[in-house]
Amino acid sequence: MKEKLDFLSELGSIGASYATTSLSKMLHDAKLKLTVPQSRILSFSEAANFIPNPEEIVVCVYMRMIDAFEANIAFILPLKSALTLAEYLTSEKSDHITELGQSALLEVGNIMLGSYLTALSMLSGTKLNPVVPAIAVDMNGAIWESILADAGITDFVTVLDTHFSTDQLELSGHLFFIPDHDFYQFLTRKVSGFLLEESK
Amino acid sequence: MNEVFVNMGQIGVLRGKGVLVTVGLGSCVGVSLYDPSAKVGALAHVFLAKSRANSDRELMPGKYADTAIPALIDFAVKAGANRNKFEAKIAGGAHLFDNLRSDMPSVGQKNVEAVIEQLNNYSIPITGKDVLGKRGRKMSLYVDSGIVVVTIIGQESIQI
Numbered sequence: 001m002k003e004k005l006d007f008l009s010e011l012g013s014i015g016a017s018y019a020t021t022s023l024s025k026m027l028h029d030a031k032l033k034l035t036v037p038q039s040r041i042l043s044f045s046e047a048a049n050f051i052p053n054p055e056e057i058v059v060c061v062y063m064r065m066i067d068a069f070e071a072n073i074a075f076i077l078p079l080k081s082a083l084t085l086a087e088y089l090t091s092e093k094s095d096h097i098t099e100l101g102q103s104a105l106l107e108v109g110n111i112m113l114g115s116y117l118t119a120l121s122m123l124s125g126t127k128l129n130p131v132v133p134a135i136a137v138d139m140n141g142a143i144w145e146s147i148l149a150d151a152g153i154t155d156f157v158t159v160l161d162t163h164f165s166t167d168q169l170e171l172s173g174h175l176f177f178i179p180d181h182d183f184y185q186f187l188t189r190k191v192s193g194f195l196l197e198e199s200k
Numbered sequence: 201m202n203e204v205f206v207n208m209g210q211i212g213v214l215r216g217k218g219v220l221v222t223v224g225l226g227s228c229v230g231v232s233l234y235d236p237s238a239k240v241g242a243l244a245h246v247f248l249a250k251s252r253a254n255s256d257r258e259l260m261p262g263k264y265a266d267t268a269i270p271a272l273i274d275f276a277v278k279a280g281a282n283r284n285k286f287e288a289k290i291a292g293g294a295h296l297f298d299n300l301r302s303d304m305p306s307v308g309q310k311n312v313e314a315v316i317e318q319l320n321n322y323s324i325p326i327t328g329k330d331v332l333g334k335r336g337r338k339m340s341l342y343v344d345s346g347i348v349v350v351t352i353i354g355q356e357s358i359q360i
Contacts, residue, residue, distance in 0.1 A: 044256065044263070048208035054224035055338065057353055062297055096354075134297030139353060141224020142336025145208055146296045149227045149247060149307045154255060154263075 004187050005039045008160055008179075011123055012037035016162035016175050018119040019075075019112040023164075026108060027088065030168040037162040047148060047157050054141025058082070059097060061109025062143075063133045064150060065117065068126040070180040072151050073116055075109045076143070077173040084170050097137050106135040116175065124190055151180055158183070206230075206243050209263035213242045213275045220341040225292035227308035229265070229315050229331070230339035232289045233272050233324065234346040235281035241343040242276040244268040246292075248307070249314035265314035269322060288319050289328040289348045289360050291339045298334040308332065328360030 013036065020032045042050060059082035062074045077085065079097075085108065086101030087093050094101065110133045121128040136143055148157060158179055165172035202218035208228060212220045220243040222230045229246045244262040251257035251264035261271035277283050293312035305313075312331045319326055330337070330350045338351040351357040 044209060044260070045207075048210075051224070064300070132300065134300040136296040136298070136334075137353075138226070138296055138336040139224045139338070142226035142294070143224075143296060144226075145224060145228050145247065146226035146294075146307070146336075152248075154248065154252075 001041075004184060005041070007187060007190070008158070009037050009039045011120055012039060012160040012162060012177050014123060015116040015119040015177065016164070018115040019175055020164050022111050022115040023108065026111070027166070027169060030166045032164050032166045035163040037160050039158065039160045042157050042159060044153070044155060044157075047153065047159075048145075050159070051140050051144045054139060054144070056140045057137065058140045058143060059102075059105055059135065059137050060143045061106055061113065061133050061135050062147060063113050063117075063131050065128060065131050067128045068124075069183045069186040070151075071183060072147050072176075072178040072180075073113050074143075074147060074176045074178070075112050075173065076140075076176065077105075077171075079137075081171045081173055082137075088169060102135060102137070106133060109133055109135065112175070116177070124186075126186075147176075147178065151178060206245050206262075208245050209247050209260045211242060211244045211262040211268065211271055211275055213240070213279045214343040215240045215279045217344045219343065221338070222340075223338045225337040225339060226294055226296050227292070227306065227311060229290055229292040229308075229311045230337070231268060231272065231315055231319075232339070232341040232348055233276050233281075233286045234289070234341065234343075235276065235285045236287070236346050237285055238281045239343060239346075240276050240279045240281035241341045241346065242272045242279070242281075243339070243341050244272050246311055246315060249310045265311060265318055269315070269318035269324075273322065273324075286324045287327040287346065288324045289341075290315055290319075290326060291330045291337050291348070291350045291360065293331045294333050294335055294337065296334060296336060330358065330360050
């Protein structure tokens with residue numbers, strides 16, 4: 001299991017770096033700091049407590065992909081960061097997420113999550129088709145449980161979390177990769193493939 | 201006031217006073233049972249409609265609609281409620297990612313339907329509801345009065 005998680009962290013690290021590079025380009029090469037992705041397996045109760053402030057308002061761009069494996073990826077910004085980013089992109093100042101701001105954020109999320117998928121696709125040697133992203137501005141807890149329920153998570157869940165921030169703009173957020181259970185079968189095939197290659 | 205938070209999949213019970221709160225209901229459904237004469241209230245945060253055999257339904261009955269309703273009744277009766285006096289209120293079952301809507305019923309919709317079916321099976325009247333839509337909710341049951349307050353971000357709280 002450990003090698004699968006390590007492999008998963010590696011995938012996530014490269015995925016997140018692709019995603020934030022594309023964000024940086026949209027921000028005129030602002031420097032983005034990334035944490036090392038944490039891949040964790042949470043029990044259902046741990047997953048229920050995973051979000052520290054469930055009432056906090058966040059903006060979430062979300063994709064559920066059904067392909068060689070099924071997984072959810074999400075780009076989550078606290079409201080303040082989302083407003084900063086929306087203002088930067090649209091030159092429109094507002095104390096709430098406007099329709100224009102929302103479509104700009106959806107597009108940014110689409111590009112970032114698309115880059116994340118491109119990295120996963122390359123690394124795993126699997127063709128992954130992009131899917132239509134969705135956006136929600138709501139309570140963090142409501143978004144989190146909706147993603148878990150969408151994935152049909154009932155016992156444990158694997159969460160790969162990368163935090164990013166930049167000082168040039170008051171902006172920070174999270175990228176989540178939440179694979180369904182069949183991802184492990186997929187990984188087992190891939191990891192044993194890699195180990196075979198290495199032992200040659 | 202004594203506030204008890206009911207997390208995803210859990211059930212909370214109070215008698216006499218205090219408030220049972222569940223935060224961040226997205227596709228999940230909050231179900232409250234209240235006996236006004238005993239002032240006993242119970243609240244479940246239901247995650248999915250149906251449990252499966254060999255699942256954690258015994259450990260966490262509040263997680264599934266089919267196990268949450270009988271467990272709520274049990275918990276409330278043990279706290280002194282009369283099982284013939286229950287009034288139920290429900291909130292949640294939203295579909296947050298609105299532009300991904302398909303012809304299939306959403307998880308939230310299935311949850312709402314399953315909860316209503318279970319309450320009907322146990323002949324518990326539903327005296328208030330605020331369900332479906334595309335916004336997350338917070339639900340609070342005030343045990344001294346039986347009032348349930350539902351809050352959606354950016355909107356005035358409502359009583360159901």
